[in-house]
Structure formats: structure tokens, C-alpha cells
Amino acid sequence: MSLRARATVLDIARQAGVSRATVSLVLRGSDRIKPETADKVRQAMKEVGYVYNRAAANLRSARTNFVGMVMSDLKNPFFSELAVGIEDSLYRLGLTPILANTNDDLARQRQVLQSMLEYGVLGVILSPARATDAGHLALPPTAPPVILAMRKIDGCDLPYVGQDNASGARKAAEHLVALGHTRIAFFGGDPAITTQQERYRGYCEALRAAGLPLLPDLLFETDVTRDGGGEAMERAMASAAKPTAAVCYNDLIAIGATRALAMRGLKAGEDFAIVGFDNLSEAKDNFPPLTTIDAETMAMGDRAAQILIGLIDGPARSTATAVTGGSRLVVRDSCGARLTGRSGAVSNRVSSRASLTG
Amino acid sequence: MSLRARATVLDIARQAGVSRATVSLVLRGSDRIKPETADKVRQAMKEVGYVYNRAAANLRSARTNFVGMVMSDLKNPFFSELAVGIEDSLYRLGLTPILANTNDDLARQRQVLQSMLEYGVLGVILSPARATDAGHLALPPTAPPVILAMRKIDGCDLPYVGQDNASGARKAAEHLVALGHTRIAFFGGDPAITTQQERYRGYCEALRAAGLPLLPDLLFETDVTRDGGGEAMERAMASAAKPTAAVCYNDLIAIGATRALAMRGLKAGEDFAIVGFDNLSEAKDNFPPLTTIDAETMAMGDRAAQILIGLIDGPARSTATAVTGGSRLVVRDSCGARLTGRSGAVSNRVSSRASLTG
DNA sequence: CTGAAAGCGCTTACAG
DNA sequence: CTGAAAGCGCTTACAG
Numbered sequence: 001m002s003l004r005a006r007a008t009v010l011d012i013a014r015q016a017g018v019s020r021a022t023v024s025l026v027l028r029g030s031d032r033i034k035p036e037t038a039d040k041v042r043q044a045m046k047e048v049g050y051v052y053n054r055a056a057a058n059l060r061s062a063r064t065n066f067v068g069m070v071m072s073d074l075k076n077p078f079f080s081e082l083a084v085g086i087e088d089s090l091y092r093l094g095l096t097p098i099l100a101n102t103n104d105d106l107a108r109q110r111q112v113l114q115s116m117l118e119y120g121v122l123g124v125i126l127s128p129a130r131a132t133d134a135g136h137l138a139l140p141p142t143a144p145p146v147i148l149a150m151r152k153i154d155g156c157d158l159p160y161v162g163q164d165n166a167s168g169a170r171k172a173a174e175h176l177v178a179l180g181h182t183r184i185a186f187f188g189g190d191p192a193i194t195t196q197q198e199r200y201r202g203y204c205e206a207l208r209a210a211g212l213p214l215l216p217d218l219l220f221e222t223d224v225t226r227d228g229g230g231e232a233m234e235r236a237m238a239s240a241a242k243p244t245a246a247v248c249y250n251d252l253i254a255i256g257a258t259r260a261l262a263m264r265g266l267k268a269g270e271d272f273a274i275v276g277f278d279n280l281s282e283a284k285d286n287f288p289p290l291t292t293i294d295a296e297t298m299a300m301g302d303r304a305a306q307i308l309i310g311l312i313d314g315p316a317r318s319t320a321t322a323v324t325g326g327s328r329l330v331v332r333d334s335c336g337a338r339l340t341g342r343s344g345a346v347s348n349r350v351s352s353r354a355s356l357t358g
Numbered sequence: 359m360s361l362r363a364r365a366t367v368l369d370i371a372r373q374a375g376v377s378r379a380t381v382s383l384v385l386r387g388s389d390r391i392k393p394e395t396a397d398k399v400r401q402a403m404k405e406v407g408y409v410y411n412r413a414a415a416n417l418r419s420a421r422t423n424f425v426g427m428v429m430s431d432l433k434n435p436f437f438s439e440l441a442v443g444i445e446d447s448l449y450r451l452g453l454t455p456i457l458a459n460t461n462d463d464l465a466r467q468r469q470v471l472q473s474m475l476e477y478g479v480l481g482v483i484l485s486p487a488r489a490t491d492a493g494h495l496a497l498p499p500t501a502p503p504v505i506l507a508m509r510k511i512d513g514c515d516l517p518y519v520g521q522d523n524a525s526g527a528r529k530a531a532e533h534l535v536a537l538g539h540t541r542i543a544f545f546g547g548d549p550a551i552t553t554q555q556e557r558y559r560g561y562c563e564a565l566r567a568a569g570l571p572l573l574p575d576l577l578f579e580t581d582v583t584r585d586g587g588g589e590a591m592e593r594a595m596a597s598a599a600k601p602t603a604a605v606c607y608n609d610l611i612a613i614g615a616t617r618a619l620a621m622r623g624l625k626a627g628e629d630f631a632i633v634g635f636d637n638l639s640e641a642k643d644n645f646p647p648l649t650t651i652d653a654e655t656m657a658m659g660d661r662a663a664q665i666l667i668g669l670i671d672g673p674a675r676s677t678a679t680a681v682t683g684g685s686r687l688v689v690r691d692s693c694g695a696r697l698t699g700r701s702g703a704v705s706n707r708v709s710s711r712a713s714l715t716g
Numbered sequence: 717c718t719g720a721a722a723g724c725g726c727t728t729a730c731a732g
Numbered sequence: 733c734t735g736a737a738a739g740c741g742c743t744t745a746c747a748g
Contacts, residue, residue: 008741009743018718020742021743025743049498052742054478055742059414060723061724061742061743080433091458097456140407142364142409263645366726368726378727380733382728383727411725413726414727417727719748724742724744727738728738731735731737
């Protein structure tokens with residue numbers, strides 16, 4: 001539409017009395033142009049109301065500035081924080097993100113990936129939709145690099161950036177063990193996703209190391225939502241295993257669990273110890289504030305962008321890079337440590353506590 | 359980079375033994391091509407591993423499929439829900455969103471808008487950064503349509519899509535009046551933003567209609583965050599005005615307020631009545647579940663996309679469209695209505711309640 | 717330091 | 733129904 005009405009380099013060239021090539025050099029800030037000429041050109045640009053046509057430039061130079069950002073579920077605050085981290089980093093690198101939210105829909109993921117290839121993206125940062133397998137990610141040989149964010153795919157050797165899930169969950173469970181708990185549940189997510197597998201493995205390692213039995217009825221799988229967390233807590237309270245603490249797959253589940261306690265007039269950190277995973281910005285604002293593993297989500301987004309740049313500029317398509325981070329324990333109130341001190345067990349209804357911290 | 363290695367329409371044409379024009383027609387699904395020829399071309403596309411080059415097509419046809427999505431704060435769940443709504447709608451329309459998160463930074467907003475013009479976006483959906491004025495949105499005459507989402511700008515006649523803020527806040531306050539409250543606070547946001555002004559106005563209208571005095575010390579401005587809500591509640595509890603209820607600028611503030619109550623061993627809906635605004639997906643998962651105004655955020659995103667399409671395809675750049683919606687009261691537990699019935703006042707420490715609802 | 721020519725990969729009239 | 737030619741708005745060698 002309005003594209004056609006726009007002034008072109010030729011209009012600038014005529015206005016300034018120079019050639020198109022000269023204008024092009026000025027546009028890209030070349031130092032091969034005499035300052036006066038450059039000024040004359042810039043003046044002409046203003047006069048004709050020039051707007052750079054990046055599509056044309058990209059076509060000629062066979063290079064775009066696009067990077068695909070494919071998120072599996074942007075409504076989940078974890079992924080929106082990740083997206084913000086990626087967007088911010090790409091922006092600083094002078095790259096332009098094309099966004100797609102697949103909603104964990106495989107067909108949509110396939111379509112948006114195809115579309116991004118057609119746009120000539122320099123690369124893609126992809127948090128794969130649930131049920132993605134290696135076959136879905138088999139791309140044409142000319143395809144740009146793709147980085148998996150947060151979820152690995154079996155049999156797929158694409159570079160991966162994510163938290164150190166096993167280590168984080170292990171620290172969470174160790175913390176609860178140190179507080180004296182012996183019946184520690186795992187409120188988990190989708191067993192088909194590597195993130196769940198790794199976090200559950202970390203939890204198991206901690207229990208094993210502590211000499212605690214790994215009871216299958218301490219695992220409560222549930223939806224990865226606040227509702228799911230509440231539901232897991234209800235089941236846990238009604239179960240024969242009678243856990244006194246839980247490592248949660250993520251903060252959403254942990255928040256739902258604290259809420260289910262509150263519904264019963266109970267309180268996380270007093271009547272039941274809870275540790276989450278992710279350190280969402282709402283974790284510190286929960287009541288009680290959530291003890292959790294800091295996934296450094298924004299920083300992970302930044303890492304993903306940095307890795308991608310490396311692959312784009314780098315010599316060959318490198319194989320199997322795995323960058324992990326984010327497994328620091330952040331102690332707040334939902335685990336009870338602040339009530340009892342590091343080593344004591346959580347007792348019921350300790351006297352009221354005071355300050356919260358971010 | 360890899361762009362150059364890709365097969366082109368000419369490669370397909372040679373492979374299929376037809377001309378480039380024929381290939382182009384097949385690519386766009388024209389019915390002017392004999393079925394056998396089309397099949398032959400499609401076969402050739404596969405053989406040469408063709409990937410459509412959308413940038414080239416756009417250049418020639420002087421039309422892109424890009425739409426700019428400029429969000430002021432994607433970390434705020436309200437805006438991420440809005441973004442999901444917009445993205446989903448654009449996707450269905452065959453359009454490709456270019457994302458930018460300005461973080462309420464004016465300089466960044468200016469840059470991304472410029473960049474989007476250079477990419478030839480068909481239009482932009484913009485939730486303006488704080489402190490944006492009409493001058494910041496003065497675009498070149500050839501610029502595509504821009505729609506303001508959620509925030510109006512004084513002196514700027516761009517089309518606007520947003521909630522009916524005054525009406526929603528009025529309903530919220532009327533609800534609290536009907537429950538018997540006479541000292542109703544407003545926990546508000548940034549007074550420079552029209553959304554705040556409109557919501558505060560709606561609140562004032564309800565109080566005036568009920569014959570209640572509009573006390574300036576019932577207005578507690580605060581950060582539009584969970585922390586801000588907690589802080590407003592602390593100030594309200596310590597104030598001479600001693601409110602018994604609050605209309606909150608949004609759910610984040612309302613959630614923070616319920617949490618501040620919980621920190622004191624008090625409970626929203628029993629000791630203090632709270633109504634939020636937005637109906638974030640976490641509103642129903644709050645403890646207690648939040649009474650709020652449903653902003654129909656996803657639907658608003660869809661509306662914004664629809665309006666934009668109308669302007670793109672429409673005859674002339676239409677002026678000043680204002681589409682509003684989203685002001686339905688959703689009664690849950692934080693207001694106390696379920697405890698006392700619609701007409702009674704909230705008393706202290708009513709007997710324990712039961713079920714929650716989404 | 718600047719200019720004239722060619723071409724990126726498509727689509728668009730225009731023929732036939 | 734299909735082909736040969738021109739051109740979208742840039743950048744890229746290549747001259748000078």
C-alpha cells in the first residue's frame with residue numbers, strides 16, 4: 001500500500017545531486033564519503049521524507065536482521081519473562097524479533113517455523129511445543145540455526161539453553177531434608193517433557209543421598225498451572241503417604257499449593273513446607289513468599305540470544321551445545337526455614353513471624 | 359548468509375520446464391494454471407528444496423504481511439495476555455507480528471516504531487510507553503495506521519481500543535457501596551495515564567451517586583505492581599480515613615493488597631473488601647479469589663487486530679475510532695459479597711467459608 | 717571520493 | 733493457459 005508512495009534512494013540522489021551509490025553509502029554510515037556530501041544527502045533525506053526500505057536492502061545484501069522467537073505458552077509468566085529477556089537482548093544486538101506463540105500446538109509450530117524460514121530469519125529461538133519430536137525439527141539443509149530453549153528433544157542434537165534442572169531440584173530437596181523432613185513429595189508436571197524428568201531426577205538424587213526411600217506415591221503429577229498445584233496439594237493431603245513437604249516442578253504449582261493450604265486454614269512454611277522452581281517475579285509476592293530455585297529466566301533469554309549470535313556469525317553450524325544455568329536456592333518463607341532455623345524440622349503452628357523479603 | 363544458497367523460482371522453472379511466471383502463479387495458488395502443470399511445478403519445488411523468499415515477493419508486490427506489536431511492559435501479565443490475544447488474531451489473519459517491548463522507555467519506543475516503518479509493516483498496535491505525548495506519535499504522511507491499545511494520549515486522534523475504564527470502576531465501587539461500605543478507598547496507579555484517570559473517575563461517580571463524600575485521603579496512588587498494592591494497603595491501614603474497602607486500579611495492586619492483609623493475619627473479604635480490575639488469569643487463583651472487573655484482555659487483543667485490518671483494507675485512514683469493552687463485574691471472595699449477601703456490610707471475622715470458584 | 721551498471725528473487729502487466 | 737520482459741528499492745563490485 002503506502003510502500004509505493006515512499007521516496008527512494010533515487011529521489012534523495014536527485015535532490016542532493018549525487019548518485020544512488022553515494023546515498024547508499026551515507027545511509028550505512030560509510031566513512032568513504034566527504035562530510036559535506038554526507039550532510040547534503042542527509043538534508044535531502046529529510047526534504048523528501050525518506051524512510052529506509054529494509055526489505056529491499058535485505059534482498060540485495062542477502063541478509064536480514066530477523067530472528068524467530070517461538071514460544072510454547074506466552075500466557076505462562078515463565079515464558080513471558082523468557083521472551084522479555086530474549087527480546088531485550090536481540091534488540092541490543094540490532095536484531096528484530098518475529099514472534100510466534102504456538103500454544104503447545106504442533107501444527108502451528110510447524111507453520112510458524114516454515115514462515116520464519118521464508119522470511120529469511122538469521123536463526124530461531126524455540127521453546128518446543130509439547131510432543132515435539134526430532135522429526136518435527138528436521139529442517140532443510142539451508143535452514144538457519146535453531147536453538148532449543150528450556151526443553152530438550154530426544155534424539156535432537158540442536159543446541160540447548162536452559163536451567164540446570166536436576167541440580168536445582170536436588171538443592172530444593174536437600175534443603176527440605178536439612179529442615180528435617182522425611183516425607184517429601186514431588187508435585188510434578190508433564191512426564192513427557194525433559195524438564196520434568198530432570199527435576200524429578202534431581203529430587204530423587206537428594207532423597208537417595210539422604211537415605212530416604214523413594215516412594216512412588218510421593219509423586220503427584222498435575223497440570224503446570226496454579227490450579228494444578230492446588231489440586232496436587234489436595235491429593236497429597238488426602239494421601240496415605242502424608243507428606244510434610246513438597247518440591248514443586250515450578251512456581252505456578254507451588255503458588256497453587258500454598259493457596260490450597262490457605263483454603264484449609266493452613267499455611268505454607270508452618271503446616272507444610274513448599275519449595276518452587278523458577279523464581280517468577282510473583283514468587284516473592286506470594287503469601288507466604290516462596291522459597292524457590294532461581295532459574296534466572298531473563299538471563300537465560302539473554303544467553304539464548306548470545307549463543308544464537310555465535311552460531312550465526314560462527315564458522316560452521318556447531319553441534320550440540322548445551323548451556324545451563326539457574327539453580328540457586330532462594331530461601332523465603334514457604335519452606336519454614338526462617339521459622340525454625342536451618343536444621344530443625346517444621347513444627348505445626350509456630351508463633352507468628354514477621355518481615356518478608358524480596 | 360544461507361539465503362544465497364537457496365533455490366529460486368528460476369531453478370524450479372528449469373526443473374519443471376516452464377517459465378518463472380508460471381511458477382509464481384503456482385506458488386500463489388492461481389487457478390489459471392493447468393492442474394498437470396501445477397503438479398509438475400510442485401514436484402520440481404520439492405526436488406530443488408525450494409523455500410519461498412517472502413522478502414523478495416514483498417518488495418515486488420509492495421506489500422508485506424508484517425504488523426508491529428509494541429508493548430509497554432510485557433512482564434506485566436496484563437500485557438502478556440493482551441499480546442497473546444493480538445498474536446493469535448494476527449496469526450489467523452495470515453499476518454506476521456514483529457514484537458517490541460519498550461519497557462515504558464520513550465527512546466526505545468521511538469526507535470522500534472522507526473524500525474517497523476522501515477520494515478513496511480501494514481500497521482502497528484501500540485500500547486504507548488508512559489509519558490508518550492501526541493508529538494511522539496506524529497508519523498510521516500506515508501506511515502501505516504497505528505492503533506493505541508489500552509492507553510489514550512491527549513491530543514492524539516489515533517484510533518483507540520481499550521476497556522471501558524470508567525464504567526468498570528464505577529461498577530466496582532457500586533458493588534462495594536451495595537455491600538454497605540461507606541469508606542471506600544481507591545488504590546491507584548500513575549495519575550498521568552488516562553487509564554488511571556478514567557478508573558478514578560468511575561469510582562468517584564459511584565461514590566457521588568451514593569451520596570458518599572469524595573475524600574482526597576481515600577486515594578492511595580502507588581506502583582502498578584503487587585508490591586505497590588501491598589504498600590498502598592499498609593498506608594490505608596495506618597491512615598486516619600480508615601477505609602473498610604478499596605477499588606484497586608488493577609489486579610496486581612489488588613493481589614498485593616490481599617497479601618498485605620494476610621501478612622497482618624487479616625483476610626480480604628472478611629476484614630477488608632477488595633475489588634480489582636482486569637481479571638488476570640491469576641485473579642481466580644488468588645487467595646482469596648479476587649472480585650474484579652473482567653477486562654476481556656484476550657478479546658481486546660483480538661479487537662485491536664480486527665480494527666487494524668479494517669484500517670489497512672479500508673478506504674481512507676479513518677479518524678478517531680474508539681472501541682471499548684470489558685467492564686463486567688466478576689464476584690468472587692475478596693469483596694465479601696459471598697459471606698454477607700449482596701446488601702449487608704462486611705463484618706469482622708465471619709465464620710469460615712467454603713468453596714472457591716473460578 | 718563518487719558514478720554507471722548490474723542484479724538480489726520475486727511479481728506484474730502484456731502478449732500470444 | 734503460458735512465456736519474455738520489465739521492475740520493486742536497494743547494495744555491490746567495478747571504474748575512474
